[in-house]
Amino acid sequence: MGITIIVRKKLWGKSGGRCSICKTVLFERTKDSTETDIILGEEAHICGDQPGSARYDSAMSEIQRDAEDNLILLCPTDHTKIDKNETEYVVEKLRSIKKDHEQSVQDAIREEMPNVTFAELEVTISYLIQNSGVSDDSISFIKPKDKIQKNSLSIDTENLITTGMSRVQEVKNYLNTNPDMFFADKLKTGLVYKYNELKNQNIDGDAIFIELLRFASGNSRNSKAQASALSVIVYFFEICDIFEI
Numbered sequence: 001m002g003i004t005i006i007v008r009k010k011l012w013g014k015s016g017g018r019c020s021i022c023k024t025v026l027f028e029r030t031k032d033s034t035e036t037d038i039i040l041g042e043e044a045h046i047c048g049d050q051p052g053s054a055r056y057d058s059a060m061s062e063i064q065r066d067a068e069d070n071l072i073l074l075c076p077t078d079h080t081k082i083d084k085n086e087t088e089y090v091v092e093k094l095r096s097i098k099k100d101h102e103q104s105v106q107d108a109i110r111e112e113m114p115n116v117t118f119a120e121l122e123v124t125i126s127y128l129i130q131n132s133g134v135s136d137d138s139i140s141f142i143k144p145k146d147k148i149q150k151n152s153l154s155i156d157t158e159n160l161i162t163t164g165m166s167r168v169q170e171v172k173n174y175l176n177t178n179p180d181m182f183f184a185d186k187l188k189t190g191l192v193y194k195y196n197e198l199k200n201q202n203i204d205g206d207a208i209f210i211e212l213l214r215f216a217s218g219n220s221r222n223s224k225a226q227a228s229a230l231s232v233i234v235y236f237f238e239i240c241d242i243f244e245i
Contacts, residue, residue, distance in 0.1 A: 003043055006203045007068045011043060013210030014156065015073040016105035017221045020097055021082075024075050025221055042079045046070050046094045054083040055091050072098045106156070110163045112227035120228035121174055125183075127218040128190040128232070144238050151205035151243050160209070164234030167227075171235040188241050191216070191233070195242040205243065209233070212242070 017026055019041065026041030048056035049065050064070060072094055074082070082089040144165075148158050175184040194215050198208045216229035236242050 003066045003071065006207045007066065007071065008043065009203070009207045009210055010068045011071050011073055012041070013207075013214065014068075014102045014105065016108070016226075017041070018073070018101075018105070019075040019078055020072050020101035021078040022075060023101075026073065026075060040075065041073050042076055043071050044074045044079045044082065046072055046091055046098070054086050054089075055094075057091075069095075102156075106159060106163070108223040109160070109227050109230060112223045113163060113166050113231070115224060116167050116170065116228050116231055118170075118174055120224055121171060121232065124216055124218070124225065124228045124232055125174075125187055128187055128216060147237070147240065147243055147245060150245060153205045153209065157206050157209050160213075160230060161234050161237060164230040165238070167231035168235045168238055171231050187232075188236060191236050191242055208243075 018024060019026060024040075026039065028038045028040060045053070045065060046055065047060055047065060047070055048054050050056065051058070060070075082094065144161060148161065153161075175187070178184070180186075191212070194212060195208065198211050203211075212233050213226065213229055216233055217225045218229075220226065220229075233242070
């Protein structure tokens with residue numbers, strides 16, 4: 001079966017694009033005119049994917065082996081290290097490393113939320129406007145908690161939304177004071193267009209949220225940029241311009 005694109009997006013998003021052990025950024029941007037990303041990370045199996053591989057569990061199904069909770073994002077060096085030191089890197093230890101790392105990514109974004117200013121928001125918003133499409137969607141108001149349940153969002157995504165709520169008023173103030181009367185509409189168009197594009201890929205709500213966060217931050221791994229992007233996404237999530245109601 002192999003690792004699906006949905007699982008891959010969740011793993012990279014929750015890991016912040018960094019090795020779960022050494023915290024190294026796992027991609028580099030080429031310096032040529034294409035400016036594409038060179039992927040340096042490896043999606044390692046906690047319980048091995050085939051007989052004879054490290055920590056292989058014959059009781060697991062193929063789907064379970066390639067599930068996101070059985071994968072940990074690593075640099076090539078640490079991937080080799082955990083597979084050559086099975087007695088040290090047992091399943092329970094790797095699951096703990098994965099959990100702690102993914103929590104640290106969320107904590108880093110949360111810690112940057114008080115430092116989000118109009119300057120950071122402007123960078124995020126400018127990126128979104130430059131990468132917008134066209135959409136005629138109009139969505140009415142619904143409480144965030146109901147919307148979270150409606151879209152079957154996980155507790156991890158709910159925690160991100162809760163974090164982003166702390167700066168929603170600042171986003172609102174920014175948009176209301178912008179001299180361009182169509183500024184908020186252009187920003188909404190960009191996000192709704194991207195949301196619909198992701199929705200048409202038949203990926204689940206958590207994967208869509210992670211992809212929106214990456215889109216809004218300009219694919220940045222900087223915690224402040226991600227916090228800025230998160231506050232913008234949650235603002236439009238709260239007023240129901242993105243996600244199902």
